[in-house]
Amino acid sequence: MPAKFVEEFASELINVRAVTELNAALSCAAVRLGFDHFALSLELRSQSRASPGLLLHDYPEEWASVYTGFDLAGQDPVRRASDKSFTGFTWDRMEELIPLTRGDRQMLSVGRECGIGDGYTVPRHLPGMARGTCSFVVHPRNHLPHRLLAAAEIIGALALSCALALEEEEPESPGPVLTDRQRECLLWTARGKTAAETAMILGIGIETVNQHLKMSRERYQVHCKQALIVSALFDGLIGFSDIIRWRGTG
Amino acid sequence: MPAKFVEEFASELINVRAVTELNAALSCAAVRLGFDHFALSLELRSQSRASPGLLLHDYPEEWASVYTGFDLAGQDPVRRASDKSFTGFTWDRMEELIPLTRGDRQMLSVGRECGIGDGYTVPRHLPGMARGTCSFVVHPRNHLPHRLLAAAEIIGALALSCALALEEEEPESPGPVLTDRQRECLLWTARGKTAAETAMILGIGIETVNQHLKMSRERYQVHCKQALIVSALFDGLIGFSDIIRWRGTG
DNA sequence: GGTCGTATCCCCAATTCTTGGTATATGGCT
DNA sequence: AGCCATATACCAAGAATTGGGGATACGACC
Secondary structure, three states: OHHHHHHHHHHHHHOOOOHHHHHHHHHHHHHHHOOOEEEEEEEEOOOOOOOOOEEEEOOOHHHHHHHHHHHHOOOOHHHHHHOOOOOOEEHHHHHHOOOOOHHHHHHHHHHHHOOOOOEEEEEEEEOOOEEEEEEEEOOOOOOOOHHHHHHHHHHHHHHHHHHHHHHOOOOOOOOOOOOHHHHHHHHHHHOOOOHHHHHHHHOOOHHHHHHHHHHHHHHHOOOOHHHHHHHHHHHOOOOHHHHOHHHHHO | OHHHHHHHHHHHHHOOOOHHHHHHHHHHHHHHHOOOEEEEEEEEOOOOOOOOOEEEEOOOHHHHHHHHHHHHOOOOHHHHHHOOOOOOEEHHHHHHOOOOOHHHHHHHHHHHHOOOOOEEEEEEEEOOOEEEEEEEEOOOOOOOOHHHHHHHHHHHHHHHHHHHHHHOOOOOOOOOOOOHHHHHHHHHHHOOOOHHHHHHHHOOOHHHHHHHHHHHHHHHOOOOHHHHHHHHHHOOOOOHHHHHHHHHHO
């Protein structure tokens, strides 16, 4: 009866005023659902001040310290898979979402040695504002409570909403806006064209293209076109479907 | 017992191969949950007019035609609220998410005249890839099935996932897999580092970094790092969360 | 009328990237 | 033992980018 757990958790969240209370409620909910651990991470995207984000978990100390190493290296496949799914996913099906490198598998293997077996991760994104994941994890010797994954999905989402409400305060500033020409140049650059090629395509001078890209980099406050493209993609200023089609044909 | 509805819907979705089937399944699920209508919209990130996205609904004809006018004018408050919430929300609580203008209220009012009363909207975002909402709506004379909103949340999310899978051109071959070193170099490059900086960070030679990037480009059959980064981002080998965090903190 | 943003074009120096090579060592697999 | 993938390192030539300078023109706004 997942509804019971969900309602219990929801009523607990109403009283939550600090992250420590959320932590306690989540830890309790994880156990009640049949999991051994939980982990919640929330990153707010505010250019104004560097907020390190929120990270709550009750992982074994051993794993927590090892994990940060993997995470700093950008080696967390769960994080990547979270960018690919609307709904929660079990870790054993991650390969359907993203390719796993050898290092990814090694990380999962090390995790199992530290008591981190299978898991269920609830991802949520608010474009330009926030991104968060809430994971529920079982010990390698235990099995996921498949009957309660729907409840875990709801509870994870509620926890993320609660965390967002706790961490969020200021209205976000609108991202940099580029002019049409700047965006056009950026698009062709993202498609792999050089400035010279872009100039020919658009029928303008090479230096003009460079100038537009220069201005675009200034707007986004980055110093190279890699970062420019990544930023614009993340903002939604350009989309993959704008780019990918041109990959082979160019 | 929401679990029953969720399981029924999930098992129906497994067989869905076309949007018309998804439409039928959703329409049926909406009624079973106690709603009168549903609406699902999915936008894949591409400004090209070629793919206008997906819109499924069983709204009264009357409302459907009026709505497009509001939507084209960017006057849909539900759409705006969807950018602010991790979880589904009932329309009567929209004002907690966004300020409602006079035009917004007018639109909701016109909706009621057309048989569109209160509703529950499930929003989902994948940064740089897709955005979607799935709404369940009751007639003005009916009340929302509050007991089943958790089920609606799950079912809405499943429907969006299904729609995403349908629109995303299933025949995805597993993309080229890079070695860990190649991926590390690629990651730091995507974070805006030059080969020299990456070499220093990883404690290896500049030319080694260039070699790894060279091999990576070969794997993806591209000839510049912009395209390499876009390709790796697109198939999930690296994720925005791996990159964006490093933009401000250096 | 003056200012500002946009779009267009130009130059230049320093740095970086791309592409073509070659080479050694290690570990896994058969 | 032999093969293959991987990681490491180096060289060199040519193309491309990056960050400084400029300039002209047009339209919007106050």
